[in-house]
Amino acid sequence: MTCFFSIAEMMLHSIIAKLTMSVMSRFCLNMAANIELQYAAELLPTPVRSQGVSLIHTFGILTHSLAPYVIDTRTIWEGFPMLIIGMVSFIGAACVLFLPESVGRSLPQTIKQGEEFGKDQSFWLIPCQEKSHFDKHRHYNSCER
Secondary structure, eight states: OHHHHHHHHHHOOOHHHHHHHHHHHHHHHHHHHHHHHHHHHHHSOGGGHHHHHHHHHHHHHHHHHHHHHHHHGGGTOTTHHHHHHHHHHHHHHHHHTTSOOOTTSOOOOSHHHHHHTTTTOOTTOOGGGSOOOOOTTHHHHTTOO
């Protein structure tokens, strides 16, 4: 969504509309960063989870240090900063499409499980159309003898 709001901001002429699109773009960018940290904590196996999340934080700090230079590209073209933000967010969203789906699956606990996680999934996997492997009655019957 950040990509769409960024491109919409470049096309609009009204100051209020540009401000609205910029705020919505920033909101979506912040939400994506928070989701990224949660997703990493789910996908990374337990032995390397802390190092992986630390690496993500490090890259986040590096990208925050580049932000002032992105804003300075406004001297080249007024819409250039939003174009950069939109393209980077689009590339990031495209990369996320190749990550495995974790809905209804046990998360990896070892590095070996992490290497095997998602190998049985196709690119076009839609979890809501799969048959559920979760037996909702199993938990109720587990106390019965």
